[in-house]
Amino acid sequence: MELSRRELLKLGATMVAAAAVGVKLPVSKAEAAAAEGVVDGWTKTVCRFCGTGCGVMVGVKGGKVVAVKGDTENPVNRGFVCVKGYFLPKILYAEDRLKYPLIRKGDKFVRASWDEALDLVAGKFKEAIEKYGPDSVAYYGSGQALTEESYIANKLFKGGIGTNNVEGNPRTCMASAVVGYITTFGKDEPMGSYEDLDYADCYFIIGANMAEQHPILFRRIAQRKAKNPNVKVIVADPRYTPTNRIADLSLRFVPGTDLAILNAMANVIVQENLVNQEFIKEYVTFMRGEEKVGWEEYVQFLADYTPEKVAEISGAPAEQIRQAALYFAKAGGTVSLWTMGLNQRTRGVWVNNLVHNLHLITGQICRPGATPFSLTGQPNACGGVRDTGALSHALPAGRVIANPQHRAEIEAAWGLPAGKIAAKPGLHTMAMFRALEEGKIKAMLILCTNPGQSLPSLERYRKAMNGDSFVVVTEAYHPTRTSELADVVLPAAMWVEKEGVYGCGERRYQYMAKMVDPPGEARPDVWILTELARRLGHEKLIPYRSAQEVWDEWRTLSKTSVYNFYGMPYERLKKERGLLWPCPTEDHPGTKRRYVKGEDPLVKGDKPIEFYGRPDKRAVVYLRPQMPPAEVVDAEYPFYLTTGRVIEHWHTGTMTMKVPELRRAVSNAFVEINPADAKRLGIREGDPVKLTSRRGSLVLEAKVIDRPREGLVFAPFFDAQRLVNLLTNDTVDADSKEMEFKICAVKVERA
């Protein structure tokens, strides 16, 4: 192409303008560095966001993270990252990274030294413990903290201070899945692994929007389906989501009626003679609550749940329910996948049990491509909090406070006098924040989480955090909706600024190296907790000088449990792309399928499968009836509200809202409303819509879209300015104590 000089001159102005907005190649410094090979090096680690546990390679240049790419050697994601993982470097260099300790003085936060801040924190905790006893203090941790951090906090509070008031956001997220696994199989955590996704012929996705919330695992399923046209995908959810794009069958049911649907599927399986009687004979027992019952009683129980009857209450057509059952039972292998749609419920445990039932009566379990798999939302909820027992009822490696033998084992392991660990379980999350509200909790440490935005019935608990009790928050960013309420904010190192282990949704433990220094005076939480322990006089209990020392203690402690991962020292984890426990020795390859003889080293019997978590080595099929949610719609509050996420943002947005690309893409919370409902209420796209529940109200912009079914609205919770949790319900599941975020009743009107 030849251009005349005059044309070139004319062009010049445009080009300058283009250059001014940065339209140039290569597109950024980071990419230029990566392209020219001028990063100082690439180091493997794990993504900071969701529970999938994708491996990423991090490029560092001059002490700064300049690039990230998917780790092609990591079997979890095989080199791919989602839109959040793509922008990981930017979360480290947000303007609101907290660099110094802050102490509240009146209405202001004032910069303080570490000594000053930690002395103040220790002093307030000591004062509370001396005056009001150890149960007047509490810890609220996180499924994003490193395993080493959660382990130390658990040990310090339960073994040192002597209170079981140790909780964390995993209670809000997967407590029902935990109790579901424990009641059915005797032990927590999935028995399968992500590899099962590569072998299944049927995927039963219920209460999970995998396309947006677990995009890399969704990709794996979509790819399998594209290559194997016989593969069936069932998506059951009150809302159509991008996940439905690969669905052969979409059940869009009335919120809260899924217990009935799952029983109806079991009914069809029984009626159509698709039951695996041999499997049941060998491995299954039937129970109604604590009472053992027989097969006949189970069949009789199911008789109430015909597809036709369930169609009436659920709004899912009988034929769809029947078809879902047939796909499920007839497939060579079926994997069920669920997330918060089942867990964040007042009958979360029961609905988890009902999914397991389907696998147990069909024998769709413990072989490649057949497993009930609970997906996890946070990167270290499984490894860090579930496995270390950093919750108020629990102790490390599947032990519970209520069991005196378990307490004695941990007292011995931690070198404590007998009886040091309090016999009474601590306060579960909602009870803990209510105790804060009542002034019974005098001092609270909140680490790596944002309850000021993420708790349900939020206004009440924000007031509690803002009350007279002393609240300390360790955070990478300030202000957050929690740190703004704190008395002391401690600057925390994050992600590749510290070292430790993350354990993702498939029992895979992965080592994360420190690659760069944290900004300013920010410190790893391991250091913060160790320093706090020292000031509280527990330096003998918490003597660690490194994260590795913590890991080695925990690894050794696991030896006597079904979690046994003694074969995973740092040295090995530094080389491996993670390992799945049990992994008892350094030459053990890890366990892809638990309870399977030849794969799981803990199976001792002769049978091919052994549910060794249960006394009779048999998994339980529970007779769990349909139960309504805590709040049912009525004339005053005629709509159901459900909450969740969008692909661009992760949880409360403290990280993703700092990435310009992600913030620009979705900058505000909105409310999705079905076109038929919108028409009836005179609401048009973009209109302000007022949502009112029994707990609060909120105005959001309308998105009129055929995603939620009629009678349902949806709003995401990432937006710190528009807090949808002002509306949500803090009623908890009787067994798991998880809150019913997913269903509450609201009024919807044009604002």
Place this chain on the structure above:
Amino acid sequence: MKKDGLQNKRVAGWKATPTGMLLWAFVLVVSVMVVGFSGAKAVALAKVKSHPPVGQNASCLSCHAAATPEVAQDWEKGKHGLNNVKCFTCHSVPGEKDFTAIPAPERCAACHDAKISTFQKAARAKNGPKGCSSCHSDHSLKFHK
């Protein structure tokens, strides 16, 4: 705003010529001249110096579904659409300094590192590929368009 959509379409159509990849604005004006818009359109386009400002809750697709329907549909049908690799991942967003109509191959490295290396080797050869879209259709990403 819709005018902007036109630019993108022209860019997409023009890119495969042997002249190779140039600055977005350069492409825009060249395409205006070569492809031969009507005079009025050419003037209007030449005045656009950057992407118009975007409203608070506007996603890329909220304009581009109408402004550049082929692009939006190709994307949606392709693997990036299926897996929700949205516009901003490759193009960044208006207001950011790396916002671009034609992402450099390096921008794809986070997921397609090995392929980028292959491309870079091939690109050194005479008549080698000039960018990802030398071989892959722009938004459906089909190989050997």
